[in-house]
Amino acid sequence: MSSNSKPYNLDFSQDFKVFIDTSFFSELRDYKIHHQKLNSDIINLPGSNINIAKRTITLSNKSFDKTPTVFGSLLNFNTIEEFKRLDKVKYIKEGVFDNNTKFNFFNVISFADLKKYVLVYWVNIPVLKVRNLTFELEYLDSFDEHVPEEYHSNNFIYIKNGSIFINNDLIAQNGETIVVPNLIKTYLINEILDLTKTSEYLLYAVSKESVTNCYRIVSKLNDKVFDAAPFTKEDVLVSGWEKNGENKLIPKIINFSTLLDPIELNKQNVSLNLQLMKWRIKPDLKLEHISQQKVLIIGAGTLGCYVSRCLLGWGIYNITFIDNGTVSHSNPVRQSLYGFDDIGKSKAQAASENLKKIYPLCNSNYINMKIPMVGHVDSIDEENYKTLQTEIKKCDVVFLLMDSRESRWLPTLVAKAENKIVINAAIGFDSYVVMKHGDLNEDDHLGCYYCSDIVAPLDSMSNQTLDQMCTVTRPGCAMLASATAVELFVTYIQDGKLPHNQIRANLNGFSSTSNSVAAYKFCSACSNNVVEAYKADDWLFAEKALKNSKYLEDLCGITQENLKAQQLLEEMEDLLI
Numbered sequence: 024m025s026s027n028s029k030p031y032n033l034d035f036s037q038d039f040k041v042f043i044d045t046s047f048f049s050e051l052r053d054y055k056i057h058h059q060k061l062n063s064d065i066i067n068l069p070g071s072n073i074n075i076a077k078r079t080i081t082l083s084n085k086s087f088d089k090t091p092t093v094f095g096s097l098l099n100f101n102t103i104e105e106f107k108r109l110d111k112v113k114y115i116k117e118g119v120f121d122n123n124t125k126f127n128f129f130n131v132i133s134f135a136d137l138k139k140y141v142l143v144y145w146v147n148i149p150v151l152k153v154r155n156l157t158f159e160l161e162y163l164d165s166f167d168e169h170v171p172e173e174y175h176s177n178n179f180i181y182i183k184n185g186s187i188f189i190n191n192d193l194i195a196q197n198g199e200t201i202v203v204p205n206l207i208k209t210y211l212i213n214e215i216l217d218l219t220k221t222s223e224y225l226l227y228a229v230s231k232e233s234v235t236n237c238y239r240i241v242s243k244l245n246d247k248v249f250d251a252a253p254f255t256k257e258d259v260l261v262s263g264w265e266k267n268g269e270n271k272l273i274p275k276i277i278n279f280s281t282l283l284d285p286i287e288l289n290k291q292n293v294s295l296n297l298q299l300m301k302w303r304i305k306p307d308l309k310l311e312h313i314s315q316q317k318v319l320i321i322g323a324g325t326l327g328c329y330v331s332r333c334l335l336g337w338g339i340y341n342i343t344f345i346d347n348g349t350v351s352h353s354n355p356v357r358q359s360l361y362g363f364d365d366i367g368k369s370k371a372q373a374a375s376e377n378l379k380k381i382y383p384l385c386n387s388n389y390i391n392m393k394i395p396m397v398g399h400v401d402s403i404d405e406e407n408y409k410t411l412q413t414e415i416k417k418c419d420v421v422f423l424l425m426d427s428r429e430s431r432w433l434p435t436l437v438a439k440a441e442n443k444i445v446i447n448a449a450i451g452f453d454s455y456v457v458m459k460h461g462d463l464n465e466d467d468h469l470g471c472y473y474c475s476d477i478v479a480p481l482d483s484m485s486n487q488t489l490d491q492m493c494t495v496t497r498p499g500c501a502m503l504a505s506a507t508a509v510e511l512f513v514t515y516i517q518d519g520k521l522p523h524n525q526i527r528a529n530l531n532g533f534s535s536t537s538n539s540v541a542a543y544k545f546c547s548a549c550s551n552n553v554v555e556a557y558k559a560d561d562w563l564f565a566e567k568a569l570k571n572s573k574y575l576e577d578l579c580g581i582t583q584e585n586l587k588a589q590q591l592l593e594e595m596e597d598l599l600i
Contacts, residue, residue, distance in 0.1 A: 041082065041265060047082045050087050052137050054087060068131070070088030072085070095131065099132075099133045100134045106132065106143060106274075114132070131147075140279040145275065146264075147265070148263045148265070149263045289384070309517055312516065313337055316420060319343050320342060321423055321430075321434055322346060326504060326508075327374065330422055330424060331387075335378070335381065342375075342378065343418065345414065346374070346389075347393045348370045349368060350366050394411065396427065397429045399429065402569075412437055421434055421445050431447065433569070435472055435473065437557075439549045445471070446458075454529045456504075457525070458526070459525075460549070475540065476547065477585060479547040479573075497530055507528075511526065525537065544580075545580040
């Protein structure tokens, strides 16, 4: 042992620099939403990069890696007010004396604005100071013989010939303060406070058991100082809050929104409301299942625009539009996907392109085509028929949002045959109807749009007047119908069932009714005879049915049922005579 000795104040100094990568915020955001579900429990940061030689700490997404080692902790608040109210001295000092997770190599407190990507944070690397204590630190020529055997296999700090070493690496020369980055366990303090112990070693700076690659400090206390300098817990001070660039003790603020990919930023923010809905309101919400739905929207008018916007709000981004119309001068004020510059453009194309402008990651597509319609010879096209078949087969749900009744017939039939969900929405001046049908797996076999008809669909458009050529309706009617249609669909795929499959509403009296409509066995669109004929003859059947509604009535059985009804009526009239 060297005869050299020098007085030291017990002072564990903090001079580390902390760097935060953009990936740290993204990972924190994800962890906060998906794992913590917005609670404020302390988060361990075992994977943080701590460079002792360069005296730096780097926080990134890897900081959250789950390893046995714990180097740091993060306490993230949900409001800036909570962050401000925290008693920061008490928070760290309690961690030291209570031996909890707060007493790590470093501790971070923060407020993360998850929508604006702003992080307010303050890093603490605990610094322990003992007032009124000076002791003689003896320099060691040979360390092993003066260190308890249980510490021989661990790393340690020691002083030799006026220099401070970590293991055999020189870290400081002629220092007046022992430099230790807080690798101290609570019983270090207890050792200091319990002066009744006769151990010749005053300081055992030992890390938590779960921490690896940490350092041990052993120093010998001069007997005179030992007797002359008793002290209490109150003499132990805890500090170490990082200063900003101007050397002031205030938190730091980083705005990550300017550093992140705008598309990725958009993606994460869009999903935030859905995640909050899941964790705060409805924990069983099947967001992943909902987002995977592939939607076919037939009709890119007022209803189609509002439906697509509502689908985006639910995180449904695989959307295909079918329409053959163009944007007119009257459309932009009522149809939310179009602006003045879109006038004259294809509705299907403009709707698809503008949906991507709203949300660039939306997988929206379009097909500009006529739907083959009963009674409309100019629409009967085999290529369009095959295209419609293909698109219905590819999707999970078909939204029928067209202006005319007859345009809904063929998609209803194909969807029924392909076992696809169909959502119908139609509006009047101050009323609307929304209904769900399709899906052959249902036990109750719900009725379709045509199940209440006693005739096959006919050409309803040839002799239209001006008021019939436009959808004359209260502006809010389409919004309500569209939102109801989407919510009906989401409820069904979430729960697998519906209390009712049809909703009718009237804005005149602000009333609505809900009911379930059973399938009609003689329906011109979904009855077994029609579906089987479609499956057997494909286009040959479709062409015949589209050209002749009377053929449809005979096939499905409506003709015969109407004859029976007429005969019954005549018999009743005879009885009355």
